[in-house]
Amino acid sequence: MPAPKEFLDYVDHNADAFIQRLSDAVSIKSVSGDPAYREEVIKMSNWISQQLQAVGVETQLADLGRHTMDGQDLALPPAVLGRIGNDPKKKTVLVYGHFDVQPALVSDGWNTDPFKLTVLPNGQLVGRGSSDDKGPVLGWLNILQYHHQNQKDLPVNLRCCFEGMEESGSEGLDDLVKKESQSGGWFDGVDCVCISDNYWLNTRTPTITYGLRGLAYYKVTIEGPAKDLHSGVFGRTVHEPMTDLIKIMGTLVDVKGHILIPGVDEMVPPPFADEKELYEKLDYSIKDVEDSAGASIALSDDKVEVLMGRMRQPSLSLHGIEGAFYGSGAKTVIPAKVSGKFSIRLVPPQTPEKVFPLAKAHVESEFAKLGTKNKLHFEELHGGLPWVTDINHWNYEAARTATRAIYNQEPDMTREGGSIPVTLTFAEALGVSVLLLPMGRGDDGAHSTNEKLDRSNFIQGTKLLGTYLYEVGAAAAK
Amino acid sequence: MPAPKEFLDYVDHNADAFIQRLSDAVSIKSVSGDPAYREEVIKMSNWISQQLQAVGVETQLADLGRHTMDGQDLALPPAVLGRIGNDPKKKTVLVYGHFDVQPALVSDGWNTDPFKLTVLPNGQLVGRGSSDDKGPVLGWLNILQYHHQNQKDLPVNLRCCFEGMEESGSEGLDDLVKKESQSGGWFDGVDCVCISDNYWLNTRTPTITYGLRGLAYYKVTIEGPAKDLHSGVFGRTVHEPMTDLIKIMGTLVDVKGHILIPGVDEMVPPPFADEKELYEKLDYSIKDVEDSAGASIALSDDKVEVLMGRMRQPSLSLHGIEGAFYGSGAKTVIPAKVSGKFSIRLVPPQTPEKVFPLAKAHVESEFAKLGTKNKLHFEELHGGLPWVTDINHWNYEAARTATRAIYNQEPDMTREGGSIPVTLTFAEALGVSVLLLPMGRGDDGAHSTNEKLDRSNFIQGTKLLGTYLYEVGAAAAK
Numbered sequence A, B: 001m002p003a004p005k006e007f008l009d010y011v012d013h014n015a016d017a018f019i020q021r022l023s024d025a026v027s028i029k030s031v032s033g034d035p036a037y038r039e040e041v042i043k044m045s046n047w048i049s050q051q052l053q054a055v056g057v058e059t060q061l062a063d064l065g066r067h068t069m070d071g072q073d074l075a076l077p078p079a080v081l082g083r084i085g086n087d088p089k090k091k092t093v094l095v096y097g098h099f100d101v102q103p104a105l106v107s108d109g110w111n112t113d114p115f116k117l118t119v120l121p122n123g124q125l126v127g128r129g130s131s132d133d134k135g136p137v138l139g140w141l142n143i144l145q146y147h148h149q150n151q152k153d154l155p156v157n158l159r160c161c162f163e164g165m166e167e168s169g170s171e172g173l174d175d176l177v178k179k180e181s182q183s184g185g186w187f188d189g190v191d192c193v194c195i196s197d198n199y200w201l202n203t204r205t206p207t208i209t210y211g212l213r214g215l216a217y218y219k220v221t222i223e224g225p226a227k228d229l230h231s232g233v234f235g236r237t238v239h240e241p242m243t244d245l246i247k248i249m250g251t252l253v254d255v256k257g258h259i260l261i262p263g264v265d266e267m268v269p270p271p272f273a274d275e276k277e278l279y280e281k282l283d284y285s286i287k288d289v290e291d292s293a294g295a296s297i298a299l300s301d302d303k304v305e306v307l308m309g310r311m312r313q314p315s316l317s318l319h320g321i322e323g324a325f326y327g328s329g330a331k332t333v334i335p336a337k338v339s340g341k342f343s344i345r346l347v348p349p350q351t352p353e354k355v356f357p358l359a360k361a362h363v364e365s366e367f368a369k370l371g372t373k374n375k376l377h378f379e380e381l382h383g384g385l386p387w388v389t390d391i392n393h394w395n396y397e398a399a400r401t402a403t404r405a406i407y408n409q410e411p412d413m414t415r416e417g418g419s420i421p422v423t424l425t426f427a428e429a430l431g432v433s434v435l436l437l438p439m440g441r442g443d444d445g446a447h448s449t450n451e452k453l454d455r456s457n458f459i460q461g462t463k464l465l466g467t468y469l470y471e472v473g474a475a476a477a478k
Helices: A005-013 A015-026 A035-054 A130-149 A173-181 A241-249 A275-281 A286-293 A303-311 A352-370 A394-407 A421-430 A455-477 B005-013 B015-027 B035-054 B130-149 B173-180 B241-249 B275-281 B286-293 B303-311 B352-370 B394-407 B421-430 B455-477
Strands: A058-062 A066-069 A072-075 A079-084 A092-098 A124-126 A157-163 A192-195 A207-212 A214-223 A315-322 A337-346 A375-384 A412-416 A433-436 A452-454 B058-062 B066-069 B072-075 B079-084 B092-098 B124-126 B157-163 B192-195 B207-212 B214-223 B315-322 B337-346 B375-384 B412-416 B433-436 B452-454
Touching: A005 A015, A005 A130, A005 A455, A015 A035, A015 A130, A015 A455, A035 A058, A035 A072, A035 A079, A035 A130, A079 A173, A092 A130, A092 A421, A092 A455, A124 A130, A124 A455, A130 A157, A130 A452, A130 A455, A157 A173, A173 A421, A192 A394, A192 A421, A192 A455, A207 A394, A207 A433, A214 A241, A214 A352, A241 A315, A241 A337, A241 A352, A241 B241, A241 B315, A275 A303, A275 A412, A286 A303, A303 A412, A315 B241, A315 B315, A337 A352, A337 A375, A352 A375, A394 A433, A394 A455, A421 A433, A452 A455, B005 B015, B005 B130, B005 B455, B015 B035, B015 B130, B015 B455, B035 B058, B035 B072, B035 B079, B035 B130, B079 B173, B092 B130, B092 B421, B092 B455, B124 B130, B124 B455, B130 B157, B130 B452, B130 B455, B157 B173, B173 B421, B192 B394, B192 B421, B192 B455, B207 B394, B207 B433, B214 B241, B214 B352, B241 B315, B241 B337, B241 B352, B275 B303, B275 B412, B286 B303, B303 B412, B337 B352, B337 B375, B352 B375, B394 B433, B394 B455, B421 B433, B452 B455
Parallel strands: A092 A157, A092 A192, A192 A433, A207 A412, B092 B157, B092 B192, B192 B433, B207 B412
Antiparallel strands: A058 A079, A066 A072, A079 A157, A124 A452, A214 A337, A214 A375, A315 A337, B058 B079, B066 B072, B079 B157, B124 B452, B214 B337, B214 B375, B315 B337
């Protein structure tokens, strides 16, 4: 059941109107991380709800309560829940997106007003939130508009979950998703989830994402003297916390990225028989990684090794030291208490719970070897699970078929090196297949200055998401 | 030629008046490091000059020009030069001190107004500059007052150099000292120098200091990507500058304080035959070092080893990292460019010039071993020579004899772990013996809150400095 030609034509013919609507959405400064803009985020909740209602969707503004930000007690912007269709013969698809954005000021280095969508001659739609994530949210609206205006039934029952706190930790969403996933809730009966909130691997090839790394963030604190000491007076008389900490931090990872904490790398099974072919097929090169890093510093000349390093291997990064001198210039103090920060990006079957005792045991063992009289404290600051799902599920088949239909290309099947925590929330609460189907390109600059969405990605992306729904509909008919 | 009993009695009888004068001096807020107080420092120059003139000393306010501080163009406070006596049969002694002070606010944690000298029941004179260094400067004034008031000749020709920028790098002083040391200058004909601007090793035993460590401060920069990278996206795909830097910083010093840069520790000769006895004799214990550090973290249980570690061994301290995450919390960035800061406290025959090539070669060699694709830059930010002088010189004999006379104790003969750069300035410009003869105790809290000078140290210290001049006079007569 491919998408009707009439739908695809409708999207092309209404492209300018769709872009105008995106411009309206971008003009609402829905920055969730700054209390000064909280009213704008709430305005955006209402705007989305009204847009959905206008295309026949029943909605609810879900109250998420209040929270404290920068010392202010604030109402959380309501999440927008939507529901259309209840045909037991159809699959029920839950789509997720967010309508809040990262902060943006012209003075950050924007070439144009970030909250005024600017259409460049090369087709780029420049503005904060164009790609992350107002464009994809409006993609769903575009599809709904076609069906509503032409009195066509959707090929699936659709449920929407659009939130306004994604850029600030999705506060309140977990509880809402759990609640609405129960019997009688808005997400009761959902057969699969589609999240459009990430990016193609490159600028050329549509992408489907089936895995995310988790995270375990650690803090190693070494404490010695009661106060910072003068290095002239105390140098070579006492155990210096920085000396101890640097030694310990040096035992965590080697220069080639191998994790030296015993048992961490070893926890990950070797690639299965044809797994390397998955990475070989990806439209990506060492040049791509080095272009985006801005320097020729790839860990390997082997593309598969580099891609597997990002996607299916854990990584350990040393982020910095709290408590030591960090300014320019030449301060000669011996810091009294220093905390090294490092994190491990996790892949299945690793979990923060499984990795913590290994990391703790290693750090404590290395500390014991030092023979220092300073004191050690080791703690986890943050943890999040990794996620990988079955790419042969009908949900993924639908997305692949839709991609071939719209882009005439095989999609890159990727795992992301970072995390999108809401993915796990849905997977755990609903126990169904969750699909990541991005709209934008790898160079959209989601959290950066001059964020853009290419016009073709917005328009073809709308067709892709619509066609995906038709392919899910076809799966139900099988 | 011991000091006349009449002088010692005069000091005792005038103690309260001397303390009142110290109180007047403390009330002038001569903070050299804050432009807001510059007029107070200049006021202090004039006050010192007038005080010297009142006791028969010819003075000159030496203009040091202007400088920029916190973006403001400011007049440097003039140094005060003094001259009394020109008898060719007498030794000519140059005494140095400074009348500027560190900043001090009640809100820093002072129990009293820092610029109002408070006499505590236990005899402590609490106030900013009481010990560092207005007390010692006024000690010289007390001595001069006795001789002037009683029409007694000084046992030596005296020259004074009192400055108002010591706490801010002694700006302008080097050039002045060089100029005035030339033929016809104010310091022409000086036979020895006495600096009273450091502290006893403990709170019990008068101290004479004959050595200072130098300093070489280094910055190791590792540069990789063009900008900070997301550790999810780039972790285990690129060479991370922090990983490289931590490895290199880990090769510089071991946990016991041994410097691992080949040739640096080895440059220092082993202790000469009886040298360890010098340290064994010092009135100091492991408890003293641990009390002042505030923790039981001494590198050794052997007092001689700990004292030699501070005084006659070089030390290497890791100070921090510029460019990495240093806040609290859990930021997951891969920093693009990081600079490790470390310094080596130097002892003779080490010099910054001799140590730099060893440090550079070591860092470059360790970097090459890593096999990283990132880039290395190594530089020296700051260098200062170490200094040790002959403790058998008559200048030191005079100080030792004077100490025995006043305190009825053998002085601790110490080398300081830190640096007092003006010492080298005088030693190099004049080529004569320079003596460090402190007035205050090891717990005076010179740069800290609640700085104090014990009344007994001020009064006995005045006697000590006066008696020292008589002993130098005796040396001339030999």
